[in-house]
Amino acid sequence: MSKSFERFQRRKLISSYFSVTLSIALVLFLLGILGLLVLNTKKLADHFKEQIAISVFFKDTAKQVEIDELQKSLVMSEYTKSAVFVSKEEAAEQHSEEIGENFLEFLGYNPLKNSIDVNLNAAFVSTTQVDSIAAEIGKRSFVEEVSYDRPTISLLTENVRRIGLGILIASAVFTLIAVLLINSSIRLSIYSKRFIIKTMQMVGATKSFIRRPFIWTNIKLGVFGALLAIVALFGLLYYLDLNFPQLGVLQDLKMLAILFSGVFILGLLISLVSTYFATQRFLNLRTDDLYY
Known part of the structure; x- marks a missing residue:
């Protein structure tokens, strides 16, 4: 028991x-x-922050040596994750693939510009910092435009x-x-x-x-x-x-x-x-x- x-x-x-x-x-x-x-x-x-890119478009008169110097300068900057040069020909091919037809045959010329796509380090992705970086890059005389999606950055x-x-x-x-x-x-x-x-x-x-x-x-x-x-x-x-x-x-x-x-x-x-x-x-x- x-x-x-x-x-x-x-x-x-x-x-x-x-x-x-x-x-x-x-x-x-x-x-x-x-x-x-x-x-x-x-x-x-x-x-997600590092997927946002700043596109730097160059004037047609911009020399390749100037573009190369700017790219090297961007790569060395603390705010840059990557800086990739995209020629107007490469941009045209990408755009043609996206829309599914060769728009160059229709237009007869390539309206796109040589550019550099800059992806920033996450710590620098805010509206104020991106505005400052874009303004600094845009000071170059051979830069035509600096483009980025400001509303998306703010929302993110x-x-x-x-x-x-x-x-x-x-x-x-x-x-x-x-x-x-x-x-x-x-x-x-x-x-x-x-x-x-x-x-x-x-x-x-x-x-x-x-x-x-x-x-x-x-x-x-x-x-x-x-x-x-x-x-x-x-x-x-x-x-x-x-x-x-x-x-x-x-x-x-x-x-x-x-x-x-x-x-x-x-x-x-x-x-x-x-x-x-x-x-x-x-x-x-x-x-x-x-x-x-």
């Missing part, structure tokens, strides 16, 4: 530990996905700011929810041992002595939960890298280290803090309150 009761208690204990570990793992996995989104928001925003900058703020707010809310969920799971597991806690307290055990094994046990559960979450996150990242290699999610080792370390540390901290306050609550309860 006693052996069957012990087996029942052991199964109950394992079930309790399993549920706590699983809840920690699931919550940390969701937080990891959110962290991945946060860490990649800037990268994604920078990618504003949307990036809004999305970044939204993700930060969502991160704070989800982190709070995660803490509450893990805290609830740990409190329920300790609740089932409230009579043991009170019995130990009645025979003279100190609060720190009673609290220590609970903290140590739940820290181990937090570690297991964090490791499960990290394995699941790595599996998700591997799947993304396999199907969307252009994202390069497994190439950024610094980002992966920050993400996995953050998940692991968060699992430890939440488990430690939640267990401390949960045990403290039951240690401070009167004996009559244990039944409610």
Whole structure:
């Protein structure tokens, strides 16, 4: 009879530990996905910013040596990601491909200009900075026009700011929810041992002595939960890298280290803090309150 009761208690204990570990793992996995989104928001925003180009069109009288000097100057500038020369013939071919017919045969001449397409580094993509850069380039006497999509730059900058703020707010809310969920799971597991806690307290055990094994046990559960979450996150990242290699999610080792370390540390901290306050609550309860 006693052996069957012990087996029942052991199964109950394992079930309790399993549920706590699983809840920690699931919550940390969701937080990891959110962290991945946060860490990649800037990268994604920078990618879109660097797709915006400034087109520098030259006068027909512009000498090739002047164009080459300007291109070299642009390539050496801190704000430039790339500066590619596009001849009027290449521009005509591209335009013909886009419209699906050879417009040169209809016009009889090539109205397009030699140009340089300048892609800026993301840090310099804002309306004020692009205006300043365009004005500086346009001072050259052989430059006919500097063209760029100012409304798109303004809209992109504003949307990036809004999305970044939204993700930060969502991160704070989800982190709070995660803490509450893990805290609830740990409190329920300790609740089932409230009579043991009170019995130990009645025979003279100190609060720190009673609290220590609970903290140590739940820290181990937090570690297991964090490791499960990290394995699941790595599996998700591997799947993304396999199907969307252009994202390069497994190439950024610094980002992966920050993400996995953050998940692991968060699992430890939440488990430690939640267990401390949960045990403290039951240690401070009167004996009559244990039944409610």
